[in-house]
Amino acid sequence: MKKIFSHPRSLRKVTTHYCPGCGHGIAHRLISEVVDELGIREKTIGVAPVGCAVVAYDYWDFDCSEAAHGRALAVATAIKRVKPKTIVFTYQGDGDLAAIGTNETIHAANRGENLTVIFINNAVYGMTGGQMAPTTLVGQKTATTPKGREVKGQGYPLKISEMLKVLPGVKYLERVSLHSPQEILKAKAAIKQAFLNQIQGKGFSLVEIISPCPTYWGMSPRQSLNWIKEVMLKEFPLGRIK
Amino acid sequence: MLAGKIMAEAAMQEGRYVTWLPAYGPEVRGGTAFCMVIISDSEIGSPYIGEADTLIILNGLSFQKFKCRVKKNGLIIANSSFDLEDDPQNARVLRYPFTDLALKQGNIKVANMIALGSYLGQKGTVATKTIFETIRRMAPAGKKELIKINKQAFMQGLRLA
Amino acid sequence: MINNLKRVLMTGNEAIAEGAIQAGCGFYAGYPITPQNELIAYMAAHLADSGGVFIQAESELAAINMVFGASACGVRAMTSSSSPGISLKQEGISYIAGAQLPAVIVNVMRGGPGLGNIWPSQADYFQATRGGGHGDYRSIVLAPSTVQECYECMPLAFSLADQYRMPAIILSDGMLGQMMEPVLMRSHKPLAISHKPKWALGNSKGRSPNVAKSFYLREGDLEKVNLLLQKKYKTIEAKEQRYQGQYLDDAKVVLVAYGTMARIIKSITHKLRGQGKKVGLLRPITLWPFPVQAFERLALGKMAKKFLVVEMSAGQMLEDVKLVINGRSAVGFLGRLGGGMPSEEEIIKNITSLL
CATH class of the missing domain: 3.40.50.920 (Rossmann fold)
Structure with missing residues (x-):
């Protein structure tokens, strides 16, 4: 008999704190599988964000660093520069990467840092209680947009991946989603590509993962997957951006 | 600024205590650049000079701004290639056309070296030999022709005294 | 011995940079601000010669957090700035203190509050000696008063930071930073120091994973960490007074x-x-x-x-x-x-x- 499915070595056998139907657990697992498959666990360093995934280092079984809110790519830049043989990735939410940390995102990308970025876009702030994210959709209700996000005064969903496309330092950009098994497999392939790029020294790679947040979308897990497919992907179309 | 650095560097080579303090920030370009140099046989406290023993002033605007900041019976060496205000009272003022002299030498940039020479001709604070060594050491690699030009300018200043 | 020393006329800012390089600094990140610009320029010109990494960061925030990352890998890391920039770095300094990482931060103080001016000041004393950022923490604070001491305080700052795993701050000011004085310095070629302390991130072969962090959510854990920090501070108060x-x-x-x-x-x-x-x-x-x-x-x-x-x-x-x-x-x-x-x-x- 051939074993075709097992617990990844790079993922600790612990229960996570994530809500039912949350996408973070899946994303953590995909990264762990990729790290195992590439045989890089002992030289991988993950940089955790501030946000729901703040204790991601309690779930991954490799070296990790925390970073102040928004500064994951500053921390990662330094780690990679002083330890060029390590494989360094950041794992950041929409607030961390596209609001408080936009500056670090743009400049690490523009310097062409040889890093892998996993960007979790769930269109809402989870850890703080469901406030507006830069990626919140127009009309979407959150704790700080009680009437729904209005363009006047709150602007449009920020498309950071599309913005990064114009920077010559950026080598790879892909938007994937976790709303179905097929899409999850594509997400894993993209994550693997982003790590391979770093191993091959190609430069800055970012995978944007559209991820469900049933709790702060006010939906059941099943409804939230449907909402991604029917609503969110219209604003954030999937596929290779660069 | 450079003339001050050369003097400070040379004095250091002669084993003296020295400090050099620049004007910094927005007034470095276009405004009135200046530096303060203290050479002493004992440890120096403040590098800031309220009233100087000697002022070497290379343009009219600086003359206007700084001429009163010299000690009683102190020395001012001023560049008369610029229009200068009247001399302050209680100071000895020597005026030489440093810019014109530098232009005659074919390099306007050496006006400061002529001025430095004229100052050391008056005061002898540092030996000419040490100044020459310093000029040689501070010349950027690949621009050794500058050494000769600057030495010449310095010597001309020395002879003015 | 005397052959090994040379006398150089340099600014306080340059002396701090050269002192850091001599001390084996392996990482510098900073952002230009007057009156400390000679320091970042000196690092840009010379740090790589001894195997160190120099980065001109996109902001003070990025710079101090880069220092966090480099330090977490066991590399002697530093940043420098002047008062307004140091205010921006406070969150990062608090994280460094909380994660118990060594780092050196140079503040070439200027007039404040606000944008203030660029002239020398000593008005950041409270900020430096009381922690400065959020939380119950301290930084070791050294105050050189000559350009020679600017040079000499850097090896001391790095070794104290390493020994106690905490931030060490150099409080200089615009006058000391800008003025030139002779510095008697060692002329041997330094090498960037990369310690391999057991807590450092990097190759995790043969050990369980390391995590650099200051976050303790479980009830009681953060108080324990704080008590540990306070114990460390008491030791330093008893052993490291200098005057x-x-x-x-x-x-x-x-x-x-x-x-x-x-x-x-x-x-x-x-x-x-x-x-x-x-x-x-x-x-x-x-x-x-x-x-x-x-x-x-x-x-x-x-x-x-x-x-x-x-x-x-x-x-x-x-x-x-x-x-x-x-x-x-x-x-x-x-x-x-x-x-x-x-x-x-x-x-x-x-x-x-x-x-």
Whole structure:
């Protein structure tokens, strides 16, 4: 008999704190599988964000660093520069990467840092209680947009991946989603590509993962997957951006 | 600024205590650049000079701004290639056309070296030999022709005294 | 030995940079701000020669967090800035303290508050010695007062930071940073130091994973970490006080000053001694830990003494002096604000009124 499915070595056998139907657990697992498959666990360093995934280092079984809110790519830049043989990735939410940390995102990308970025876009702030994210959709209700996000005064969903496309330092950009098994497999392939790029020294790679947040979308897990497919992907179309 | 650095560097080579303090920030370009140099046989406290023993002033605007900041019976060496205000009272003022002299030498940039020479001709604070060594050491690699030009300018200043 | 030393005329900012390189600094990130620009430029020109990494960061925030990352890998890491930029770095310094990482931060102080001006100041004393960012933490604070000391304090700052795994701050100022003085320096070629402490991130082969973090959510955990930090701070307070005294044995008036102010007071003290006036200088070198032992000895001595604290601030170190003297002697103060500096005449007048 051939074993075709097992617990990844790079993922600790612990229960996570994530809500039912949350996408973070899946994303953590995909990264762990990729790290195992590439045989890089002992030289991988993950940089955790501030946000729901703040204790991601309690779930991954490799070296990790925390970073102040928004500064994951500053921390990662330094780690990679002083330890060029390590494989360094950041794992950041929409607030961390596209609001408080936009500056670090743009400049690490523009310097062409040889890093892998996993960007979790769930269109809402989870850890703080469901406030507006830069990626919140127009009309979407959150704790700080009680009437729904209005363009006047709150602007449009920020498309950071599309913005990064114009920077010559950026080598790879892909938007994937976790709303179905097929899409999850594509997400894993993209994550693997982003790590391979770093191993091959190609430069800055970012995978944007559209991820469900049933709790702060006010939906059941099943409804939230449907909402991604029917609503969110219209604003954030999937596929290779660069 | 450079003339001050050369003097400070040379004095250091002669084993003296020295400090050099620049004007910094927005007034470095276009405004009135200046530096303060203290050479002493004992440890120096403040590098800031309220009233100087000697002022070497290379343009009219600086003359206007700084001429009163010299000690009683102190020395001012001023560049008369610029229009200068009247001399302050209680100071000895020597005026030489440093810019014109530098232009005659074919390099306007050496006006400061002529001025430095004229100052050391008056005061002898540092030996000419040490100044020459310093000029040689501070010349950027690949621009050794500058050494000769600057030495010449310095010597001309020395002879003015 | 003498062949190994050379005398170089350099600015305080350059001396700090060269001192850091000599100390094996392996990582520098910074953002330009006057009056510390010579420091970042020197690092850009020379750090790579000894195998170190230089990054001009996109902001002060990025710079201090880059220092966090490099330090987490066991590399001697530093940043520098001037007052407004140091304010921006405070969150990162708090994280470094919380994660118990060594790092060196240089503050070439300028006038504040706000954008203030670019002239020398000592108004960031509270910020440096009281932690500065959020949480119960301290940084070791060293105050050089000559360009030679700017050079020499860097190896000390790095080794104290490494030993106690915490931030060490160099408090310089615009005057000390900009002025040139001769520096007697070692001329051997330094190498960037990369320790391999057991907590460092990197190759995790044969050990369980390391995590650099300051986040403790489980009830009681953060208090334990804090108690550990406080224990460490008590050790440092007992062991690492540094100061320089001059004419203290028979001084009637003890002047207290640090950094640029101290060098000015030092020459005034010499002058007044020449006139037979019993004046002394107590110059704290470590601002935290504050050299309370030296003050205790003076306060307990037989001489009836008065203290005069002179600062380029509204009286910040003054509070530490008053805390240790605790009413046992008179403590006077002379200060200038916003980039101003007390003049020699002003200082002498104040001393004379106390004699």
